[in-house]
Amino acid sequence: MKGVVLSSNPNKRREEKEGPVVSSDPVTFEILRSSFYSICEEMKSVIMRAAFSPLISLSSDLSCALADATGKVIAQGNDIAVHLGAMPNSIKGALEAVSPSRLKPKDAILTNDVYNGGSHLPDMTLITPLFFEGELIAYAVNRTHWPDVGGSAPGSSSVTQEIYQEGIRIPPVVMFKQGELDPQLSSLVLANVRVPEERLGDLHAQFAGNMRALERLEELIHRYGLEDVKKVMGETLGYSRALIEKEIQKIPDGRYAFEEYMDGDGYSAGPDGRGLRLCASIEVKGKSVQVDFTGSAAATKGPVNAPFAVTASSVYYTLLAVTNPSIPPNSGCYDPIDIIAPRGTIVCAEHPYPVVSANTETSNRIVDVLLGAFAQAIPEKVIGASYGSACIVTMGGVNPRTGTDFVHYETVGGGMGARPDRDGINGHRVHMGNTMNVPVEAVEAAFPVRVCAYELIQGSGGRGRHAGGCGVRRVYEALGPGIRFSVLCERALHPAWGLQGGESGRRAFIYIQDSRGDRTPLPSKVASVELARGSRLCIETAGGGGYGPVRERAEVEAHGVYPVVA
């Protein structure tokens, strides 16, 4: 069943006619257009306030969007990058499964299907059609990370072998019918997740967010009239598209290819021990871009296989980042982009391959590959490779002080690649995710763990005219027996490369140091290993790549920690 996904944008529309982008009154256009974006922000704040899960309330791991009657995303909040491409794909998947003609006012479709527009199972998408006087004019959509969707491990995030270990899979179903939660469907879903009462609350919060979009849209229609609102919805797509096309035109035409290897999938370092191949060939032609991932590794046993939506998000993110990050994201600006991702590879996961960590690991490595390709065309807009990961550390066991179970989940920052005009940022979350760290004092107060060091690794950033950011060392000591941990990290085998003569950064290094001081190195993905009492787990994330030859660096010392040789 191998095939090729030809187009990233499910609602692609190739209009080549020239003319003004916006024919509405430009002032009405600008006010309505920014209102659409502020509706997305408002949906988000409603969900954050009403959600049961503090993860949602505080880490704001959610994204909101408005789509037009055909399902094209017309506005999307400045949210999580890995949700960018997932929005249009999820809407498309949902509207194929549930025909719009069957939808009634205040219905809502729920889905988390990773093989049909989803990113990973904990990301739940809820889609509500918005009607005005009987006419379907738009959809409100939000994608919200549930802290747990069942599966083999609490938190639904660990090293898995098939999708069934990652939690419950929900194809598009009408979960709310005319404002009422379907009692049978919801009981089926909630019977399959941990702490179902809280998830029920999250689901209601998601619905409340979509209802807010309906109210705001009705207000706009009353003030500006239905025709103007619909017209601006359409023109908003053309507007973002025109902006991105102008940017693409500035990139010299040509074909730019790059390839790299991921460390492995938690079970092995790929078929030949070199890791898993990721490659992309970017063709820029006039106003359009085609990204072809043909040649990337076949899907693998561990959970690094990227659903298509994750791959698409990485492409959209990278293009916005290397052109103009202030272009308002919507389907219009994805229009000029074609993505070819062969089915059954690690950039287009198929059933039943596991996917859960592609969101944090593979996605960031795809960005580096794309940056490597774009560097050949527009080096002044591209940065060196970064640490390629979110570096997720989970720990669990029994807390000897309270006698109760504990689970702890955190991310560790690393080095960002050097920029053409300045150093990379040290110890920093990069690219596709952006949640915060957990304070050392909070970890130590809650868990039988001591943090022995949390520092930048001096000299770990790749040297260059501008240096890559430094990686981070975080060291944990087990204070009780039976503590198990998992790590999902990257770039232990292949360092972050530099650009324009800049040097590579230091590789990631993960090891256990026992109480006698002996070290046992570990691979960058580790599933459920026991850390003996008194032993230390040492995480050292990778440094970013440098930019430009090191001899051109004016002053080394002035940049503080950066690449002073240790």
Next chain:
Amino acid sequence: MKGDSTPFQGAVHVGIDVGGTFTDLVAYDEGTRTTVFLKVHTTPTDPSEGVFEAFQQLKASHARGAVKRLVHATTIATNTLLQKRGAKTCLLTTRGFEDVLEIRRHNRPQMYNLFQEISPPLVPRRLRLGIAERIDARGDVLSPLDKSGLLEAIERMEEEGIESVAISFLHSYRNPLHEEEAREEILAHIPQAFVSCSHDVWPEFREYERTSTTVLNAYIRPSVDTYLERMGKRLSQEGVGSFSVMKSNGGLSSYDNARRFPVHLLESGPAAGMVSAAWLGKGLGIKNMIALDVGGTTAKAGIVTRGAPKVTTEFHADSVSHGTPVGGYPIRSPVIDLVEIGAGGGSVGWIDEAGILKVGPRSAGAVPGPACYGTGGNEPTFTDANLVLGYLDPENFHGGRTKLYRELAEKAIYDKVARFFGWSLEKAASAMVRIGRANLMEMVRLVSIQKGLDPRDFSLLAYGGAGPLHASTIAKDLNIRRTIVPPLAGVFSALGLLVAGVKHDLVRTRPYLTDEISPSEGPKAFADLKGQMTDLLKREGSSWSRVSMFRSVDMRYLGQVFELTVPIDGELGDPEEVRLLERKFEEKYKAAFHYSLPGSRVEIVNFRLTATIGDAVPGPDNLLKRISASTEERGEGVRRVFHGSRNEYIEVPVFRNGGVRAGGQIPGPALIDTADTTIFILEDQKGLVDERGCLVIESK
């Protein structure tokens, strides 16, 4: 008011607010019950010059006798930070954690910008020195402070010529022993050094935020100290009885306390404005207000509910650079909650690559300023658009202090906007006004709707130079029933200085599960806080008898990562009190998040103590001069203004401040020119002047 030179006869209270462009002074005389205000230009290189200039003018015109007290809202702390002119500072940390300051919370302020800047750490790596020592989460010493390492660090400080030192060791909120030992040793070697310890500045858990707060305190301390000390000396030579400073929490602090904890002064000026708003609301009997302050480059909005400004516990200073977020420097401590955006009279109109008109966030600022100022600006600004449409009087702007050149505004709008679209000047200017106003409206949404507050439950209070012109339109569009423009709208913030009381907040992290806390632990935590508070109050020259105390605790369900603050009456010395506290927490949690988790274990995290000393605050009836009554108003002429939706000029009656009397009704449309702002009343609205000179705008 200004120009009136009746000599004062009683005790005199003076408030001086230093702003970006003007330094405002408000003085109140208990004897004649008169309020006087005056404005001088701010002197950026040494703001105290402007302060004394204003003070001397007051003495010359009114206050020949002694001034009882002077309250100051200062920009010295903010400017020291913004201009990065702080002291050469050294940071001592637990070894292995020297980089906590630089790693921050490791997230980034902008999602997609590869070239983003991050606020650089205020102490570079070579001056962040780790010392071997360790205390655990329960306050037990795991390894003692390494004295020889400390001595090496001190040697390093001496070599480097360090002026100020921040000390932040892990878990010092729980046990300050090592921080105290280190401070003692440093002072023994470098007696003139300023030493700020994290357990002293803000003893709350979360090492990055506590360290950041402490480092910022250390960084700005020498410069704030010099400034306040000089000012204090000079004021006492001038016979000023007491000198205090407005803090970010909306309370006053003696200058002695302010010098030790300058980090609490960063939002001094904006806090004064919100105190003013709350005080006026109380006087008018209005509990809920949205305060909107629009100046030249920024607009701020804040919320007053039940008579008090909304307060938040964390604030990021210096978090916006050239209109983009850069993270800033987090400060833990209560701060009046404000939303600030880059929008104001100076916001520039421009056209993006797809041919769409935008207004702001870039501002022409004070230099070169709007095109119509004639000071070299050639970009069209929000003020230029308002002038071209006839809303502003070129001869009467800022009470006639600034002359505006209409032809320069027209040229800028024509060149940069109208020509591109092929529009008339009026159409281009109307477009700029609509977009600029939509930005302000978005900000009002941000503080109200997006925080779950319905603007229909609020009145809009508009002040600052550029706010009152658009407030009535914003109110109408957001269904806010009533708009209030206070008298003295341009110096309104300074009024807050005269009416604020002393306020100190203290915190201490002491985690206890509510089902495990022993009867002695709560009282002990509060006793510690009370001891620290006594020390602060001593420096206020105040005794406990006049002090009101408020206790509260921060609580959460075990395992959660955020807390809710719950006020309490007792000290948790008996189990009944603790049960009551659990119930209060559950109620508050339910109100905030629509659910609770009955049966789950609850944790107390922080203990808080707030002390306030309310001075005899003059009410609005005293501070705002009563004005004589009248029943009808007649305009003093008309101005032709362009009506955007009708696409034609209409004639609007113009009223002058001073000519409008209490009880007077002004039917819209109308323009009111005051000494420092212009107010517009829409066609379907009417204005009512109350006896204190507040203009209340409602629909007809």
